[in-house]
Amino acid sequence: MPALLRRKFFARSVHEVAPELIGATLLFNSAGGVIVEVEAYHQTDAAAHSFNGRTVRNAVMFGPPGYAYIYRSYGIHWCLNFVCEPEGIASAVLVRALAPTHGLAAMRRRRGVADERLLCSGPGRLCEALGISDKQYGLALDQPPFQIFARGVAADVAIGPRIGITKAVDHPWRYGLKDSRFVSKPFRA
DNA sequence: TGCCCGATTAACT
């Protein structure tokens, strides 16, 4: 069994951590799958929620690494981030898509769809599939109900610009598992 | 207090 990722793993540059998460396995209450798409957000990056300083919503980003930053998107969806960097850098990795491997029945029930491809292919979708909401805000990523396992073998990582943002749109800080059919949107060749 | 808008999704044409 691959190693459980501990806080130390996240206490590095978000630009190192993000690509290393591709191929890792994220479980929440025994449901989840292989991480196939993430995006990096750094405090010095105008698209980051921490860019304009600490607020109630983003407070956990300003704390120590290895915790969950969860926010409401468009008043409808929840999105899950892993806080990274040494404490105070206020940066995080947005988990955007999983290839489902564990707890398929529970995820299908929560999502209300049968198609495996539509279970976790998007930040809002994967939170709904895993049953993640603001109740998990600030939880440690190396403690139950979270379990995050390092990838077993090297991954072929695709890189591209981030999705759905209007600021700092040109930074190539989106990472994906090359040719995975579970990414939320294909990577340009 | 009021207003604008978003790290999205599903259901349209």
Next chain:
DNA sequence: GTTAATCGGGCAA
């Protein structure tokens, strides 16, 4: 391809 749904954060007044 376009658009409605839906609401809290952030900032101006």
